[in-house]
Amino acid sequence: MISSILLINQKGEILIHRSYKGDVTRTEATLFCSRVVAAKEAREKPILSIGQCHFIHTTIGDITVVATTKSNANVMLVLKFLYRLVEVFSAYFGGQVDENAVRKNFVLIYELLDEIVDYGFPQILEVDILKKYITQGGMKTVDLNDEEQLKKLTVQATGNCSWRADGIKYRKNEVYIDVIESVNVLISHKxxxxxxDVSGQIMVKCLLSGMPECKFGMNDKLVMNRDPRKANKGTAIAIDDCRFHQCVRLPKFDLERTITFIPPDGTFELMTYRITENINLPFKILPVVQERGRTRVECSVKVKANFAKNIFATNVIIKIPCPKTTAKAHLSNVGAGKAKYEPSQGGIIWRIRRFPGDTEYTLLADVELASSVTDKQWYRPPIAMDFQVPMFTASGLRVRFLSIQEKSNYKPVKWIRYITKAGSYQHRI
Amino acid sequence: MSDGRFFQTTKRGEIHELKEELHSANKDKKKEAVKKVIAAMTVGKDVSALFPDVVNCMQTSNIELKKLVYLYVINYAKAQPELAILAVNTFRKDSLDANPLIRALAVRTMGCIRLEQITEYLVEPLRRCCKDQDPYVRKTAAICIAKLYDISPELVEDQGFIDILKDMLSDGNPMVVANSVAALSEISESAGKNVLPMNENTISKLLAALNECTEWGQVFILDAIATHTPTSARDAESILERVTARLSHANAAVVMSAIKVVMRFLDRITNTETIRSLQRKLSPPLVTLLSAEPEIQYVALRNINLIVQRRPTILATEVKMFFCKYNDPVYVKMEKLDIMVRLASERNIDQILMELKEYATEVDVDFVRKSVRAIGRCAIKLDRAAERCINVLLDLIETRVNYVVQEAIVVIKDIFRKYPNRYESIISALCENLDSLDEPEAKASMIWIIGEYAERIDNADELLDSFLESFHDETPSVQLQILTATVKLFLKTPSSTQDMVTKVLKMSTEESENPDLRDRGYIYWRLLSSNPEATKQVVLADKPTISDDSYSLDSSVLDRLIDNIAMLSSVYHKLPEAFVTRLRTVQKGEYEDEEEEEEEEDKVARLRQEMKEGPAYESDEEDERDRDRDRDRDDESSGGEPTDLLGLDDTTTTTTPTAAAPTVPQQMVLNADQPGQKGQRGLKVAAALTRFRGSIVLQMTFGNMSQMPLSGWAIQFNKNPFGLAPGGPLQVQDLAPGQTATASLPVTPNQLLSNNPPAVPLILQVAVKTSLDVFYFNVPVDFGVLLVEDDSTDKDTFKDLWARIGEAKQVSVMAMAPQPLPSAQCIQTLAAVNIKLVAQRAADTFDSLYFSCTTTNRLVVLAEISLQKSGNGVKVVTRTEAGPLIPLFQAQVAKSLTLQRTG
Incomplete structure (x- = not known):
């Protein structure tokens, strides 16, 4: 599987080199550093081979994380592992994974790399468990000389519920559910x-005691239609595909479409889903862009909010691209918020902090172009939008219930929030 | 507290300081010191000198310190094997510790020390840990078996560890099961044989663990299940019922491996309804992968490319999901384009064309080009959409963006070939852009179009003429097109283009240095001058049709790539054997730099050696004759003293006492173009089996004709009648491409007995393993090599034996020598191959010589050789208990005495 793991900084220096099999040498790794990382070839594919060695890599901030192999390894597994590795690091470094943090924690990193991979095979990457017995990093919670505790630990780490520890206790049992939807839209210039489509994410923050048995329900068309009593209650939606956290019992979902699980402690992503049918686009963009001769571009961009009056979108940003040769942009009639031509962003950035539902704003811009020697065509990148709409789901998804059963029979307090964000929200011009 | 500060010490005498700190009584100070050592190790400093001091810290109950020390030991054990052995005792003690973490740590670390010396100490602790009561220890032990296999496969097999692993598949703990699967798969891969055979029992164990183990374990298990070939449709269905649930897992790797199982098992299922429902289940998870991180998307897209080639209906309605986003990385966009073309159908072509047209105006040149090509591929793929594609291409040509126009012309040429006589009306639009063409491929395409449709282009001659001026500056591909197009034009309108064709023919033949161009020019010239009608039939013949299939993989390759979904193989679209080279990694150290230096020295030494010895390959007959002549001369000068036939001159060996036998004529036994086991080529071997100072030696010369350096040498013989076996490891240094090296290997007889009678000619089947491949070849064996020096037959025993064997087992042959053979020469020649003279008798017309020889397996062959005095006739009469040896003996005698058999 994996022959070695490397962490490389932007200059192409090897910060960490942990070899598992001894068949990939540091020299080979250095070759990769000089050819790929230091050369800053952003176009490089994430998987490439130099000589007989294959490099699978991803870059996070100023660190390139690389796995090498010389066998026909499972690339999907390796890539997924690399992302998870970074997650583990960030849990230990307090969220920040950068060169500085790596240099500060190299002994910890070596210990982690020793524990989470064995002979190139990913082993245990559950941070909650790791924190119990990883000695470096000062997070160890289990006394490693207490045999009883150790026994529990090893059984849990290797068992069928490795994500949750025994004996968690909360005075107040609470669950927070966040339904976060990202809307991805591409609209042609016509x-x-x-x-x-909507890619949704259901984040759950569990502050529950003991080993709670949870059951989760949404207004999923397949479930709703099965039960005639519920068929008329509200609108059911069709979910194209969903994916669940390791804790969810997949065979049960496959057969009955019920979502049952014992949650990990703290925050986790219960599921992600994708919906393509009946999507309510929160915003409509109506752009008119005209090139008037060689020196002027006229833009008029109208943005309309397509949701109920009583809710607001926040932090709305509309990026209207301008040609590279833009000299000046006269902005007139900015309906709301502030707009400004920002050369570093390559266009006009229009910011509206609060955008109430069922309203529309228009921006008129008259862009002056500097005359240039090369008569290059303007490629017209799309207008892009960013926003957040709380208490709104573009897909119409609603959480119907979350039932929790535990031996001690407590009644937890449940909170739920919905928010819709812009994913890749683009309108071609 | 941070570890960063450890990097800051750069003082001199650092090692010494560290040494002192390591021996400090203060635990914390010790720990700090070990951390400093590891810091130095991280930045590539050599701190191996501290090995004994660090190992000294190992005996501690502090697990943190222990882990640090273990980390150090793994890194440097290779450099200090003798000292690493010192650590073994602590490891063994730790493997009995009450703390399961320490037990596991000890086994894990011991497996990481890649030293053969350590393996024997590992066996017992490992066996114990496989049965440990703690699952954490067991799961670590399972992986450790795979580690041990990599160092010493024989040991693992002999000690029954494979069976232990198989038993561990029934373990109650899911992670132990998953790791055992992983270990068995790894062993299967490196052994080149399947040690994890799938049967109903195993599958049901794996499926049970699948629901409970970690996401990584699920991938190991799914990948293993994918190697199973279901026995029936029912079998396939019942397994898939349990596997499809994995399609909703959050981890893309689990999903992808589940898809692999489904794709593979689908072939077994016969019920069309089941097939349809399974295919429907695959589509959503595949699409979802496209909203993952770009790297995952890339892998997913490469796999989708294979999946839609195999089962085009799966994503037929999802083409929109493959539309490129403006900010997708280029490598993702490129893959999406490919899939868009694959999914193109009459129904969605309009949408696709709109998209492709949009992409053709983007910034990235490579992406734009590929988009234009994609339009062309759509046209060729879909008959009815061809016209719409052409219109889009014409729109693009109108943009006058240079590279867009050129790319469009290249694809329009293909469209013309696919649909002749349909869209020629657009030629005039193409011709307008003639001047802007500056890329060879576009130029060549345009010229092809002009030549092909010369009769419809009014000014075809003018257009072609414009290319002639710069003829000699064009690339060969363009020149070839100009030549062909001009000839076509001439055949179509001979009257006006006579001068032009002569000019082009002249330029292509007399004035060109390109052999391809000259050849084609001369062919046309001769055709035209001998038979213009025939020329027409040749040059203007119908062309074979083209299709979009050229972008598709061969179905047998595709099937194997489907087996490899999610693996590296599926990303490269290459079969694993094409890019995986199995390395015996044991010999390879961590510190390559040093090794490279050594290698340099080796090279120099070898060069010197080669210069002394002359070229290694000397198997020409010419040489042998030279040698014979030399020998004759020697005979005269040394007064008929016995001389070694093989040219084994003792003086050379005394100057290099440790060296093996000097080079002897070797035969080419493996050509560089003979493939090995995995189809790799590039090893050249010449070899000879010789007898040297009472033992057998296999001398070989290896030549590396491949593109890769060769290492990891090993040799094996097949079983053979005389039981020849390698008497030691094959010692060859790593060979860079183009290099050669010689090796001589002692050979011991009576080891690898095949218990078959020998065949004639006698050969030895040899396998040589290198990092490139395993190569097989046959080395011819001279019977003489198998004859021992100490044949003890004297006159009396000869007589007894001769009589005892009797005439029934006597074989006699008549032969001719090239010239009359003096008996002295005959005796000498045969003595050199250990066929000893026992007695001799002179008659009137011939001399009778009595010979005896004994083989390595103590079989005796007796012979009477009669030499004709007045002529060159020879009679060989052989008697032996071991009949099969007779032909070998005869062959040897014939070879030594250069006899020609007559009857």
Whole structure:
């Protein structure tokens, strides 16, 4: 599987080199550093081979994380492992994974790399468990000389519920559910919706005692239609695909479409889903962009909010691209918020802090172009939008219930929030 | 507290200081010191000198310190093997510790020390840990078996560890099961044989563990299940019922491996309804992968490319999901384009064309080009959409963006070939862009179009003429097209283009240095001058049709790539054997730099050696004759003293006492273009089996004709009648491409007995393993090599034996020598191959010589050789208990005495 793991900084220096099999040498790794990392080849594919060695890599901030192999390894596994590795690091470094943090924690990193991979095979990457017995980093919670505790630990780490420890206690039992939807839209310059989909994420923060048995329900069309009593209650939605956290019992979902699980402690992503049918686009963009001769571009961009009056979108940002040769942009009639031509962003950035539902704003811009020697065509990148709409789901998804059963029979307090964000929200011009 | 500060010490005498700190009585100080050592190790400083001091810290109950020391030991054990042995005792003690973490740590670390010396100490602790009561220890032990296999496969097999692993598949703990699967798969891969055979029993154990183990374990298990070939449709269905639930797992790797199992098992299922429902289940998870991180998307797209080639219906309605986003990385966009073309159908082509047109105006040149090509591929793929594609291409040509125009012309040429006589009306639009063409491929395409449709282009001659001026500056591909197009033009309108064709033919033949161009020019010239009608039939013949299949993989390759979904193989679209080279990694150290230096020295030494010895390959007959002549001369000068036939001159060996036998004529036994086991080529071997100072030696010369350095040498013989076996390891240094090296290997007889009678000619089947491949070849064996020096037959025993064997087992042959053979020469020649003279008798017309020889397996062959005095006739009469040896003996005698058999 994996021959070695490397952490490399932007200059192409090897910060960490942990070899598992001894068949990939540091020299080979250095070759990769000089050819790929230091050369800053952003176009490079994430998987490439130099000589007989294959490099699978991803870059996070100023660190490139690399796995090497000389066998026909499972690349998907390796990539997924690399992301998870970074997550583990960030849990230990307090969220920040950068060169500085790596240099500060190299002994910890070596210990982690020793524990989470054995002979190139990923082993235990559950941070909650690791924190119990990793000696470095000062987070160890289990006394490693107490045999009883150790026994529990090893059984849990290797068992079928490795994500939750025994004996968790909360005075007040609470659950927070966040439904976060990202809307991805691509609209042609003629205003035709080329694609629109929602990728949703259900984040759960569990502050529950003991080993709670949970059951989760949404207004999923497949479930709702099965039960005639519920068929009329509200609108059911069709979910294209969903994916669940390791804790969810998949065979049960496959057969009955019920979501049952024992949650990990703290925050985790219970599920992600994708919906393509009946999506309510929160914003409509109506752009008119005209190139007037060689020196002027006229833009008029109208943005309309397509949700109920009583809710607001926040932090709305509309990026209207301008040609590279832009000299000046006269902005007139900014309906709301502030707009400014920002050369570093390559266009006009229009910011509206609070955008109430069922309203529309228009921006008119007159862009002056500097005359340039090369008569290059303007490639017209799309207008892009960023926003957040709390208490709104573009897909119409609603959580119907979350039932929790535990031996001690407590009644937890449940909180729920919905928010819709812009994913890749683009309108071609 | 941070570890960063450890990097800051750069003082001199650092090692010494560290040494002192390591011996400090203060635990914390010790710990700090070990951390400093590890820091130095991290930045590549050599701190191996501290090995004994660090190992000294190992005996501690403090697990933190222990872990640090273990980390150090793994790194440097290779450099200090003798000292690493010192650590073994602590490891063994730790493997009995009450703390399961320490037990596991000890086994894990011992497995990481890649030293053969350590393996024997590992066996017992490992066996114990496989049965440990703690699952954490067991799961570590399972992986450790795979580690041990990599160092010493024989040991693992002999000690029954494979069976232990198989038993561990029934373990109650899911992680132990998953790791055992992983270990068995790894062993299967490196052994080149399947040690994890799938049967109903195993599958049901794996499926049970699948629901409970970690996400990584699920991938190991799914990958193992994917190697199973279901026995029936029912079998396939019942396994898939349990596997499809994994398609909703959050981890993309679990999903992808589940998809692999489904794709593989689908072939076994016969019920069309089941097939349809399974295919429907695959589509959503595949699409979801496209919203993951770009790297995951890339891998997913490469796999989707294979999946839609195999089962095109799976994503037929999802083409929109493959539309490129403006900020997708280029490597993702490129893959999406490929899949868009694959999914293109009459129904979605309009949408696709709109998208492709949009992409053709983007910034990235490579992406734009590929988009234009994609339009062309759509046209060729879909008959009815061809016209719409052409229109889009014409729109693009109108943008006058240079590279767009050129790319469009290249694809339009293909469209013309696919649909002749349909879209020629657009030629005039193409011709307008003639001047802007500066890339060879576009130019060549345009010229091809002009030549092909010369009769419809009014000014075809003018257009072609414009290329002639710069003829000699064009690339060969363009020149070839100009030549062909001009000839076509001439055949179509001979009257006006006579001068032009002569000019082009002249330029292509007399004035060109390109052999391809000259050849084609001369062919046309001769055709035209001998038979213009025939020329027409040749040059203007119908062309074979083209299709979009050229972008598809061969179905047998595709099937194997489907077996490799999610693996590296599926990303490269290459079969694993094409890029995986199995290395015996044991010999390889961590510190390559040093090794490289050594290698340099080796090279120098070898060069010197080669210069002394002359070229290694000397198997020409010419040489042998030279040698014979030398020998004759020697005979005269040394007064008929016995001389070694093989040219084994003792003087050379005394100057290099440790060296093996000097080079002897070797035969080429493996050509560089003969493939090995995995189809790799590039090893050249010449070899000879010789007898040297009473023992057998296999001399070989290796030549590396491949592109890769060769290392990891090993040798094996097949079983053979005389039981020849390698008497030691094959010692060859790593060979860089183009280099050669010689090796001589002692050979011991009576080891690898095949218990078959020998065949004629006698050969030895040899396998040589290198990092490139395993190569097989046959080395011819001279019977003489198998004859011992100490044949003890004297006159009396000869007589007894001769009589005892009797005439029934006598074989006699008649032969001719090239010239009359003096008996002295005959005796000498045969003595050199250990066929000893026992007695001799002179008659009137011939001399009778009595010979005896004994083989390595103590079989005696007796012979009477009669030499004709007046001519060159020879009679060989052989008697032996071991009949099969007779032909070998005869062959040897014939070879030594250069006899020609007559009857």
């Amino acid at each position: 205003g035709v919706v080329l694609r629109a």
